[in-house]
Structures are given as structure tokens and as C-alpha cells.
Amino acid sequence: MPRRLAPAGSPDGATPATPGAADATVTTDFLQSLLGYHARRASLSIVGVFLDRMAPFGLRPVDFSVLSVIAENPGVTSRQICSALDILPPNLVGIIRSLHERQLVLRKPHPDDGRAQGLHLSAAGQRLYRDACAVATQLEDHASRGLTAAQQRTLITLLRKVYERA
Amino acid sequence: MPRRLAPAGSPDGATPATPGAADATVTTDFLQSLLGYHARRASLSIVGVFLDRMAPFGLRPVDFSVLSVIAENPGVTSRQICSALDILPPNLVGIIRSLHERQLVLRKPHPDDGRAQGLHLSAAGQRLYRDACAVATQLEDHASRGLTAAQQRTLITLLRKVYERA
DNA sequence: TATTGTTATACTCTATAACTATA
DNA sequence: TATAGTTATAGAGTATAACAATA
Numbered sequence: 255m256p257r258r259l260a261p262a263g264s265p266d267g268a269t270p271a272t273p274g275a276a277d278a279t280v281t282t283d284f285l286q287s288l289l290g291y292h293a294r295r296a297s298l299s300i301v302g303v304f305l306d307r308m309a310p311f312g313l314r315p316v317d318f319s320v321l322s323v324i325a326e327n328p329g330v331t332s333r334q335i336c337s338a339l340d341i342l343p344p345n346l347v348g349i350i351r352s353l354h355e356r357q358l359v360l361r362k363p364h365p366d367d368g369r370a371q372g373l374h375l376s377a378a379g380q381r382l383y384r385d386a387c388a389v390a391t392q393l394e395d396h397a398s399r400g401l402t403a404a405q406q407r408t409l410i411t412l413l414r415k416v417y418e419r420a
Numbered sequence: 421m422p423r424r425l426a427p428a429g430s431p432d433g434a435t436p437a438t439p440g441a442a443d444a445t446v447t448t449d450f451l452q453s454l455l456g457y458h459a460r461r462a463s464l465s466i467v468g469v470f471l472d473r474m475a476p477f478g479l480r481p482v483d484f485s486v487l488s489v490i491a492e493n494p495g496v497t498s499r500q501i502c503s504a505l506d507i508l509p510p511n512l513v514g515i516i517r518s519l520h521e522r523q524l525v526l527r528k529p530h531p532d533d534g535r536a537q538g539l540h541l542s543a544a545g546q547r548l549y550r551d552a553c554a555v556a557t558q559l560e561d562h563a564s565r566g567l568t569a570a571q572q573r574t575l576i577t578l579l580r581k582v583y584e585r586a
Numbered sequence: 587t588a589t590t591g592t593t594a595t596a597c598t599c600t601a602t603a604a605c606t607a608t609a
Numbered sequence: 610t611a612t613a614g615t616t617a618t619a620g621a622g623t624a625t626a627a628c629a630a631t632a
Binding site (some may be wrong): 592603 | 610613619626628630632
């Protein structure tokens with residue numbers, strides 16, 4: 255028979271938790287009051303679905319993000335991608351190398367700076383990115399199912415207020 | 421002189437990105453349309469502030485979460501904490517061991533199950549958790565500054581709708 | 587046979603130092 | 610001297626397999 259846990263503050267050992275029972279309930283009231291707790295759970299939930307649905311494309315969230323930045327900004331440099339996506343330069347090297355080896359991304363000499371190289375999508379990269387975008391849009395619909403269009407806009411607006419700071 | 425990046429779809433190399441300039445702008449329009457992008461950024465932002473402010477207590481988010489579950493559920497088992505917080509049992513071992521070595525958490529024999537042990541906060545653990553809770557509440561105010569009380573409730577409600585599924 | 591707590595381990599993600607080529 | 614790209618590496622975080630003790 256399942257038994258509810260003792261509320262916080264009850265004498266230790268008076269009403270201990272019941273292990274083993276699949277329906278044993280553990281309270282997380284204080285955590286539930288924290289915005290960070292919900293933001294993290296929402297983020298992990300969305301990332302989990304993203305990983306599943308993007309697996310056929312061989313794209314992790316960071317790969318898709320990098321492709322998206324290159325697609326929108328042909329000739330962008332590694333350094334600019336790092337700034338835009340908050341990726342440290344050493345960690346971007348392997349990401350770009352992988353995309354380059356898959357012939358999705360082209361490296362061209364930068365016209366103004368011999369140290370840098372301009373990144374571009376190959377034709378195959380453009381096709382893959384286009385298809386991945388379609389799935390990303392489906393994912394968006396899935397993540398925000400149960401939310402009206404107005405609620406989706408509200409949610410993004412409020413999230414931006416949380417993390418955007420001067 | 422700063423120059424804006426070429427819009428997506430412009431001929432490759434026609435208007436390349438300008439590296440080096442601190443104000444070179446890279447567009448991330450599609451990513452900006454994705455809920456997961458904003459949820460992740462909000463989560464990372466809040467976690468970052470949490471790490472800074474909880475450092476004096478020697479508590480990472482996961483440590484605070486575990487303390488919170490034990491505080492609210494005296495006698496809870498490791499397995500129950502794993503279920504409540506989505507932590508894998510092998511990864512919880514070190515967390516509990518650390519809290520136990522710091523004498524913040526007590527392990528007591530479980531009254532009903534010889535395999536399990538009931539976890540409790542020590543007096544020192546209760547004091548530390550109480551102080552950490554106060555800081556967590558300040559953090560919450562900081563994270564949701566610029567949001568009205570109604571907006572805070574709305575944000576949490578909408579986030580729950582995103583990740584709570586049957 | 588199933589579960590609790592545990593060890594060992596591997597893989598990913600993230601972070602720092604330092605090097606080279608160029609500006 | 611400062612910056613772009615890179616290497617090597619260290620530290621978290623997260624994942625699976627397998628074991629002893631108990632149910």
C-alpha cells in the first residue's frame with residue numbers, strides 16, 4: 255500500500271518514505287516555485303525531442319545552430335559564430351571540421367583577412383539545412399502544442415526578458 | 421567601419437562577414453523563432469547566476485535540489501530522489517557521498533527495507549538549506565525582475581505546459 | 587527474479603592554456 | 610601587440626553494464 259511521504263518538518267523517521275512502490279510520492283514544492291527549475295526542464299524536454307527527430311540528419315542542436323548561422327550569414331567566420339552562439343573557439347573547431355568533412359560546409363579564403371576563412375553552405379548543406387528546418391518547425395509545433403499562438407508569443411517574450419540583460 | 425552581413429540567399433562572397441569588428445552583426449533569425457532556443461538561453465542564464473550566488477554554500481544546482489527533496493521528505497531514499505529529479509542512480513552516489521562527508525546529510529537504516537537507507541538533513545544541513553533557500557528566493561526575484569507577479573505565474577504555467585506530458 | 591546502492595567506465599559537453607599565422 | 614584558427618587537455622555532466630546485499 256502506497257503511503258505519502260512525511261511533510262517537511264515532521265519528526266525524522268516518524269513517517270519515512272516508502273521505497274519500491276512505483277507510486278510513492280516525493281514532494282518537490284520549493285523547486286516547483288523556481289523559474290530556473292521549470293526553464294531547465296522545458297529546455298531538456300525540447301532538446302530531447304530535437305535529438306530524436308534530428309538524428310536522421312546527423313545533427314545535434316549545436317550543429318543545426320551552426321548551419322543556421324552560416325545559412326543566414328554566408329561568409330561568416332568561426333569567431334563570429336562563437337560570439338553569436340556562445341561557443342568557445344576550441345569547441346567550435348571540431349563542429350566545423352565535422353560539417354566540412356561531411357561536405358555540408360565550405361571554407362573559402364576571407365577576402366579581407368588572411369587569418370580568417372569565410373564559411374558557406376554547399377549545395378548539399380543547403381538541402382540538408384532546408385529539410386532540417388522543416389523538421390525544426392514541426393518540432394516547434396510539437397513543443398508548443400496545447401499553447402495558442404498568442405501564448406507561444408507570450409512565452410518567448412517572457413523568456414527573453416529573463417535572459418536578456420543590458 | 422562596421423558592415424552588416426549579407427542576408428541569407430545573397431551570392432556567396434558578395435558581402436562577406438567582417439571579422440574582428442566588435443560590432444559586426446550576425447543574424448540568428450530562425451533560431452530566434454524557436455522556443456527551445458529561448459528556453460535553453462533562459463535556463464543557462466539562471467543557472468549561471470545560481471552558480472555564482474550559491475558558490476559560498478558550496479552547492480551546485482543539483483546539490484541544492486537534492487537537499488531540498490531531503491528537507492521536504494525526511495527518510496527519502498536515493499532511488500526516490502533519482503525518480504523525482506531525473507538523476508541516474510550511479511550519478512547520485514557521489515552527490516550523496518559528498519553531502520554526507522560534509523555532514524549535511526545523515527543516512528539512517530530504513531525501517532522497512534534493509535537494502536535502502538533513509539536520508540535526513542543534519543542540524544547543520546537544515547541551517548545550510550535554510551540559508552540557501554533564502555538566496556534561492558533572492559535569485560528568483562533577480563531572474564524575474566522586469567516581470568510582474570502575474571507574468572511570473574504565466575511564465576511558469578506556460579513552461580509546464582511545454583514539458584508536462586501524459 | 588527484482589530492486590537498492592554501488593563501482594567502474596565511457597562518452598559528451600564545457601573550459602583553459604598555449605601555439606601558428608596573420609593583422 | 611592583438612586576433613583567427615587550432616591543438617591539447619582537464620573538468621563537469623551524463624550514460625550503460627555489472628556486482629553484492631536484500632526483497
